[in-house]
Amino acid sequence: MSITPKPSITSILEQNLIMELAAKSRRVDGRSLTDYREIRIERGIIEKANGSAQVSIGKTKVMAGVKLELGEPFPDTPDEGVLTVNAEFTPIASPTFELGPPGENSIELARIVDRNLRESKAVDLKKLCITPGKKVFIVFIDINILNHDGNLIDASTYAALAALLNTKMSNFEVNDGEVIFKDGNQPLPMNNYPVPVTFAKIGRALMVDPQLQEEDIMSTRLTIGVDKDGCICAVQKGGMGELEPDDIRNAVGLAVEKSKELRTLIIGGS
Amino acid sequence: MIKGYPERLIDENGLRLDGRRPDELRPIKLEIGVLGNADGSAYIEQGKNKILVGVYGPREIHPKHAELPNRAVLRCRYRMAPFSTEERKNPAPSRREIEISKVIREALEPAVMSEYYPRTVIDIFIEALQCDGGTRCAGIVAASLALADAGIPMRDLVSSCSAGKAGGEIILDLFDLEDKYGDADMPVALMVNLNMITLLQMDGKLNPMEFEKAFTMAMEGCRKIRGLQVEALKKRYQGIVEREGTSEFDEEGT
Numbered sequence: 001m002s003i004t005p006k007p008s009i010t011s012i013l014e015q016n017l018i019m020e021l022a023a024k025s026r027r028v029d030g031r032s033l034t035d036y037r038e039i040r041i042e043r044g045i046i047e048k049a050n051g052s053a054q055v056s057i058g059k060t061k062v063m064a065g066v067k068l069e070l071g072e073p074f075p076d077t078p079d080e081g082v083l084t085v086n087a088e089f090t091p092i093a094s095p096t097f098e099l100g101p102p103g104e105n106s107i108e109l110a111r112i113v114d115r116n117l118r119e120s121k122a123v124d125l126k127k128l129c130i131t132p133g134k135k136v137f138i139v140f141i142d143i144n145i146l147n148h149d150g151n152l153i154d155a156s157t158y159a160a161l162a163a164l165l166n167t168k169m170s171n172f173e174v175n176d177g178e179v180i181f182k183d184g185n186q187p188l189p190m191n192n193y194p195v196p197v198t199f200a201k202i203g204r205a206l207m208v209d210p211q212l213q214e215e216d217i218m219s220t221r222l223t224i225g226v227d228k229d230g231c232i233c234a235v236q237k238g239g240m241g242e243l244e245p246d247d248i249r250n251a252v253g254l255a256v257e258k259s260k261e262l263r264t265l266i267i268g269g270s
Numbered sequence: 271m272i273k274g275y276p277e278r279l280i281d282e283n284g285l286r287l288d289g290r291r292p293d294e295l296r297p298i299k300l301e302i303g304v305l306g307n308a309d310g311s312a313y314i315e316q317g318k319n320k321i322l323v324g325v326y327g328p329r330e331i332h333p334k335h336a337e338l339p340n341r342a343v344l345r346c347r348y349r350m351a352p353f354s355t356e357e358r359k360n361p362a363p364s365r366r367e368i369e370i371s372k373v374i375r376e377a378l379e380p381a382v383m384s385e386y387y388p389r390t391v392i393d394i395f396i397e398a399l400q401c402d403g404g405t406r407c408a409g410i411v412a413a414s415l416a417l418a419d420a421g422i423p424m425r426d427l428v429s430s431c432s433a434g435k436a437g438g439e440i441i442l443d444l445f446d447l448e449d450k451y452g453d454a455d456m457p458v459a460l461m462v463n464l465n466m467i468t469l470l471q472m473d474g475k476l477n478p479m480e481f482e483k484a485f486t487m488a489m490e491g492c493r494k495i496r497g498l499q500v501e502a503l504k505k506r507y508q509g510i511v512e513r514e515g516t517s518e519f520d521e522e523g524t
Binding site: 001002003004006007104107108110111115118119120222227229230231232233234235236237238239240241242243244245247248249252253256 | 372466
């Protein structure tokens with residue numbers, strides 16, 4: 001059951017400040033409406049994973065790890081490998097995260113990351129098939145939120161993409177349907193690099209990369225995923241508010257532009 | 271080979287697998303007040319989709335700590351019946367159902383005037399009995415009518431419809447095969463009078479121009495559906511007015 005969440009814990013003074021600044025197209029940390037916080041990406045930090053990356057956007061910190069395993073394909077895609085995304089809101093990341101089974105927010109987050117990767121065909125799943133209908137590689141992407149200061153969707157997708165680009169799979173031969181692993185390794189076959197851009201609507205202003213206080217008081221959230229060809233591959237509106245049709249048109253235009261520089265940053269150095 | 275895999279989604283006459291034109295909705299049947307016990311209810315058939323929605327509330331909330339001091343809490347569950355699809359669906363709530371419950375609640379929140387009923391809950395139960403694509407949109411259309419039937423004040427009706435791309439064409443109201451084998455699907459919910467979007471999702475691949483075309487087409491679909499919603503409400507309440515012989519309802523019947 002999805003239930004109206006408790007309101008934010010941001011103080012009324014701060015809320016008023018954010019609202020007043022937004023009306024003048026300004027923000028509490030001095031950024032413009034279209035600026036991201038500083039983004040830092042570290043790759044290959046977990047040696048035991050096939051691929052890993054840690055992304056920080058300002059104080060938000062997210063780690064993604066990739067593990068490869070052999071398994072069975074889905075019956076409707078017998079000749080493709082399997083991609084699964086899971087997100088864990090670890091209680092170290094925020095006083096508001098609780099222990100227990102995954103809630104609707106972590107499920108939504110994982111599904112948005114999944115949608116970006118899957119719909120843009122980021123991983124070449126056809127190349128991960130060993131015996132059609134019987135044996136394929138399964139790509140597990142696990143996302144751990146380490147510190148929550150807003151915009152988990154973008155941070156998690158960037159981390160997942162950077163981790164996939166960092167992934168090494170062992171060289172192998174297929175003999176009679178059996179996989180024989182050999183020395184050396186190869187990168188994971190990749191086709192596309194989806195980059196989501198998330199907006200918050202506060203008052204009448206639409207701003208990218210909301211930090212936690214901004215997320216607490218935003219009426220609506222909008223994520224636009226853009227692939228390497230400048231096409232839209234994933235969209236999700238969130239939050240209890242509403243958007244004008246023109247907000248969406250503006251967001252799409254801005255996301256297409258913004259995603260280019262972000263993509264260079266995520267791919268670069270891997 | 272997958273059973274029933276379509277060779278092409280649009281034929282040489284520009285018609286779709288079920289014979290519709292690209293911008294044509296499936297036939298829609300709406301009924302209001304179909305459940306005896308619920309405070310409000312509605313039933314929608316859209317093509318092969320069959321969805322029943324029951325609304326309970328405003329009523330006391332359990333557990334008590336979930337209440338809010340300044341407004342009613344909205345609780346929403348979207349559930350697919352195990353027999354609603356080709357393959358049996360496991361009755362345990364899937365991640366997809368959990369996400370859809372959330373986006374439907376968020377699509378209805380802006381419309382409901384929850385501030386009238388502090389410390390209560392409004393429960394919205396959406397039971398998808400047969401699913402053939404676009405069930406979240408159909409669920410929203412019916413839920414919005416069920417809320418109206420429960421007498422809950424709203425700023426506007428929420429109307430919802432999807433658009434997308436299949437066989438190279440931008441099309442309205444995708445059904446299951448077009449959703450599965452098409453290129454993109456974009457569910458939209460619109461409060462028509464306020465011209466405000468309350469639900470927007472998209473998966474697939476659309477360039478910005480195609481996105482704009484599909485988005486506009488989906489909003490147009492929402493406007494058509496709103497007409498049907500108003501008609502259904504009139505039908506339900508004009509009947510009551512005639513039977514009871516009162517003039518409690520205005521000429522619009524809404």
